[in-house]
Amino acid sequence: MGSEVILKLVVCFLVGALTHGVRGEDPYLFFTWNVTYGTISPLGVPQQAILINGQFPGPNINSTTNNNVVVNVFNHLDEPFLLTWSGIQQRKNSWQDGMPGTNCPIPPGTNFTYHFQVKDQIGSYIYYPSTAMHRAAGGFGGLGVNSRPLIPVPYDEPADDYTVLIGDWYTKSHKELRGFLDSGRPLGRPDGVLINGKAGKVGAKQEPLFTMEPGKTYRYRICNVGLKASLNFRIQGHEMKLVEMEGSHTIQNMYDSLDVHNGQCFTVLVTADQAPKDYYIVASTRFLKEVQTSTAIISYSNGKGEASPELPPAPVGWAWSLNQFRTFRWNLTASAARPNPQGSYHYGAINITRTIRLVNSVSRANGKLRYGFNGVSHTDPATPLKLVEYFNMADKVFKYDVMKDEPEKVTDLSVQPNVVNMTFRNFVEIIFENHEKSIQSYHLDGYSFFAVAIEPGTWSPEKRMNYNLLDAISRHTIQVFPKSWAAILLTFDNAGMWNIRSEIWERTYLGEQLYASILSPEKSLRDEYNIPENTLLCGIVQGLPKTNSYT
Incomplete structure (x- = not known):
């Protein structure tokens, strides 16, 4: 038996023994990833990128x-490195979240084994680096979760499954971009747009990205992995049937194009029902002064013609995008995993116990650009928040609730760890209020929430009359348009330390994020797993014994 096989068996045994509550019959998938630097030239400029297994x-x-x-x-x-699994609801297991507030980064020249279960969810997700500005150099990919054979999906099995990662791109290295932010200047506009790591141009020779057989239907998982820009996605000559969004089956409307905001994923069905030839996939920036566009080719298996140079037009204005959001509805009749706790999909009948208004802020703290919420710009301490909390040393590192639930008028941001103490199993309303002229996109780890409203103007309690309390999509990211607000509802029932952040990464890096601490009052393994034996320790908890706090 080879050493690699033995290692996999040992890891399987140890992780299975240390992570309580995982059913023995659930299959294991093993991956070994080598994270390295490499040179790529997607926009014609050689630059350093982060590769995983050379990809x-x-x-x-x-x-x-x-x-x-x-x-x-x-x-x-x-440099130290971490990966986060965006949208994967790791029940009772923020130990695997891969954010600097929950995990010590993996030191250079070492390894760390993540173990998580994609439990009670389906859909299209992404992973990406959460340390420094590594996301600007790559290290991202797709993560699909399929329904079990016994649970039917509301459409026929597609002929194939294609992942499309779209995102803006900068030609400067991640270290240069980080230097810009550290010196107090913003990143500026991106240099281009990539589709699965390449920037295609109309008329230039391109190898087909995907091939379709006439008459067959294909599943496309479309995710925006970029740093800054919302993107519009469309396929020349083809309509897209939306069937899933970030873990929820949707009402199956047809779309000529879809606005995909930072961190968001859509799943669509595309039928090869056009003349057999090549067609362009198109991704173009939205809400930027200068539109940047990239293309890729899909080819019919028996096709004999080149793609037309006339691309389908992109929509104009954010009102169009807002109206599209209002067409997204949850498919309540589909068989699928429902959010926990069971019954919470009747969210319109649950009483709200707490309202938090998060107003994004921008200012210069000590002369340098910072972003934040409600006057607080988050900074990560040397020891991850989750670890100091678990070892009962939080008072040495941070204070809870330095940010108020209601925004106050501030001129300068306070730079410190931003941790909100959430009551276990409370049903909470969060309002993201955007007073700026640029679009925002926000994400919550460890949960899905009900995206009940997006509207122009300023939120007030009377606006609850406009909430969708029946079939709002259960998802994990939401966009907020300029001078607008968005409302989400959720039950904070997943114990752990979970990150709420901007998906516009320069804003995240400069403090527009916070952590929600959800502690189980019973300290029971029914609510949260104990610290895994392989957890990396750093800072003030370095060398401490890993005790089992929960029983």
Whole structure:
């Protein structure tokens, strides 16, 4: 038996023994990822990129509901590194979240094994680096979760499954971009747009990205992995049937194009029902002064013609995008995993116990550009928040609730760890209020929430009359248009330390994020797992014994 096989069996046994509540019959998927630097030139300029197993973008993970995913990550970079699994609801297990507030980064020349279960969810997700500005260099990829065979999906099995990662791109290295932000200047506009790591131009020779057979229907998982720009996605000559969004089956409307905001993923069905030839996939920036566009080719298997140089037009204005959001509805009749706790999908009948208004702020603290919420710009301490909390040392590192639930008028941002103490199992209303002229996109780890409203203007309690309390999409990201607000509802029932952040990464890096601490009052394994034996320790908890706090 080879050493690699033995290692996998040992990891399987240890992780299975240490992570309580995982059913023995649920399959394991094992991956070994080597994270390295490499040189790429997607926009014609040679630049350093972050590769996973030599790939840019990184490898896709294809899983099924309840699979245990074990990813052994070897960090060959010259800096500490972490990956976060965006949208994967790791029940009772923020230990695997991969954010600097929950995990010590993987030191250069070492490895760390993630173990999480894609439990009770389906859909299209992404992973990406959460440390520094590494996301600007790559290290991202797709993560699909398929429904188990016994749980039908509301459409016929597609002929194939294609992942499309779209995103804006900068030609400067991640270290240069980080230097800009550290010196107090913003990143500026991106240099281009990539589709699966390439920037295609109309008329230039391109190898087909995907091939379709006439008459067959294909599933496309479309995700925006970029740093800054919302993107419009369309396929020349083809309509797209929206069937899933960030873990929820949707009402199956047809779309000529879709606005995909930072961090968001859509799943669509596309039928090869046009003349057999080549067609362009198009991704173009939205809400920027200068539109940037990239293309890729899909080819019919028996096609004999080149794609037309006339691209389908992009929509204009954010009102169009707002109206599109209002067409997204949850498919309540589809068989699928429902959010926890069971019954919470009747969210319109649950009483709100707390309202938090988060107003994004921008200012210069000590002469440098900072972003934040309600006057607080988050900074990560040397020891992850989750670890100091678990070892009962939080009072040495941070204070809870330095940010108020209601925004106050501030001129300068306070730079400190921003941790909000959430009561376990409370049903909470969060308002994201955007007073700026640019669009925002926000994400919550560890949960899905009900995106009940997006409207122009300023929120007030009377606006609850306009909420969708029946079939709002259960998802994990939401956009907020300029001078507008968005409302989400959720039950904070997943114990752990979970990150709420901007998906516009320069804003995240400069403090527009916070952590929600959800502690189980009973300290029971029914609510949260104990610290895994392989957890990295750093800062003030370095060398401490890993005790089992929960029983």
